[in-house]
Amino acid sequence: MHLQPATLLKQARTRYTQRELARHIGKDIRTLRRWETGQTPCPDMLGPALQLLLFPSGTAKQSENNRFRFIDLFAGIGGIRSGFETHGGQCVFTSEWNDFSKKTYLENFADLHPFAGDITRMDADEIPDHDVLLAGFPCQPFSIAGVSKKNALGKPHGFECTTQGTLFFDVARIIARKRPAAFLLENVKNLLSHDKGNTFKVILQTLRDELGYEVHYKVIDGQHFTPQHRERIVIVGFRENSGFSWDSLQLPAQGPRLGSILHATDGSEPVLEWDGNRFFDHEKQRIQPKYTLTPNLWAYLQAYAQKHRAAGNGFGFGLVSKDSVTRTLSARYYKDGSEILVSQGGRKRPRRLTPRECARLMGFPDTFRIPVSDTQAYRQFGNSVVVPVMQEVARIMAPHVLEILEQDAGGRAISLPLFA
The missing domain is CATH 3.40.50.150 (Vaccinia Virus protein VP39)
Incomplete structure (x- = not known):
């Protein structure tokens, strides 16, 4: 089913800025804006140009085995x-x-x-x-x-x-x-x-x-x-x-344990073109430091857990190791990561899972691309199946x-x- 130029334009705008699209089709931004707002009808020539941009293979992702x-x-x-x-x-x-x-x-x-x-x-x-x-x-x-x-x-x-x-x-x-x-x-x-x-x-x-x-x-x-x-x-x-x-x-x-989805620091972590070093520093063979909790956040979570333990409640953070099965990943994980904090050993502060590790935790393959911010990615995987x-x-x-x-x-x- 081939889509109308206006529909293709709407899809393209979820991936590209107006400037990028204008450059691709050889028009100025004001013209593109008029098409997008409906002030001027989208011309027929726009369809093939956007289809080539969105679907370079020329076909939808299909299999000969569609039943x-x-x-x-x-x-x-x-x-x-x-x-x-x-x-x-x-x-x-x-x-x-x-x-x-x-x-x-x-x-x-x-x-x-x-x-x-x-x-x-x-x-x-x-x-x-x-x-x-x-x-x-x-x-x-x-x-x-x-x-x-x-x-x-x-x-x-x-x-x-x-x-x-x-x-x-x-x-x-x-x-x-x-x-x-x-x-x-x-x-x-x-x-x-x-x-x-x-x-x-x-x-x-x-x-x-x-x-x-x-x-x-x-x-x-x-x-x-x-x-x-x-x-x-x-x-x-x-x-x-x-x-x-x-x-x-x-x-x-018997399902797998957490170590099966964590970034490997022994040199075996795959290099993903679409991730680059966003989540994992391949040169230093380590998870990017930004995923380690700050001193203030770690102190807050420990005090919060202690407060509820004293009151007889079960609220607190979930500290996990490579041999663990985690709690349920939630859409609020981006806030403090408290339900799944990965131990880094010794006195080192724990860390959040990276979005790539969250994708793996939900069973998505490494070919799955993450084009959004970490905050949005955590929300998306926390809401997924x-x-x-x-x-x-x-x-x-x-x-x-x-x-x-x-x-x-x-x-x-x-x-x-x-x-x-």
Whole structure:
């Protein structure tokens, strides 16, 4: 699917400045600004020029083994997508409202399909037909930290949170209209117990009773695949009776330890062209000093932990070594890194994980590029999914998706949506 010049221009502006684009297409900045604001229509010549800049290979990132189409809602930086591409999926539509996440996403996935921002403003008819709907819908209204924060501020949470909690119903209206063969929804474990279980009860009633899908759910801990204790609920649904079972999920009994994802200081750390020396000094074979906590911050965290220990609370920092499994990486990691502080031995102050180590902790390969600031990168990885978990779920879902598609091709009637 080839995009219109205006759409390509919007994508290009997430990666390049107006000055860089003007130089590339041979126009002045004022002309580019008029195109961008809609004051002057984008000319046809702009399309090929921007397409060559954004997608030098000339094609989207596709595989000859594409077996089903999926859409990626609340896409973040593409963690769920990565899992489903591994098992034959082709992404045909993406939605992500955060500009920084969008920048990282587009840097790693060369897409020639529509990329939307606010999904709440899109008519379901505008979304391409697809076989699988993927959605890591926002978890803040349901997470323990999110609920505590909203309670402290006297704000509503869950489905009463109009800005995020009700986004589940946008997922539901798209499922109702497009009737994909299957879906996968991902959220925090606390979704199960939020509002004494009523929130999850509404979600299941919507998916099963109103939409008519066969629904299965399971809490999966990412530490089976990466050295991080990260429990998330995965909800999968199928339009037809599928025979799907979580019993075929293969979860290694012993996952890796932290040392497997830390920068190697013995000379074996790979040199990544896109990272350079940003996170690791290859000449001195050491992590960049900026990731070591300052004396003031380290003193503050120790005093804070001591205060809560004296009060009988469990709050404090999480000091880890190479043999550890970490706490859950959060989107607030950029603030002080307190949940995962890497010991550097002796009297040396501990350090934060680098963004590259955070990427590895979430299961992203080293080919994954990090084009944003450290602060934004920490937020993005803290909000992401453990990629190998998604790969394993995609592996056991794919055969059932393909079976439903074969039934469709054979002329079997598709049930009408009940959700209005």
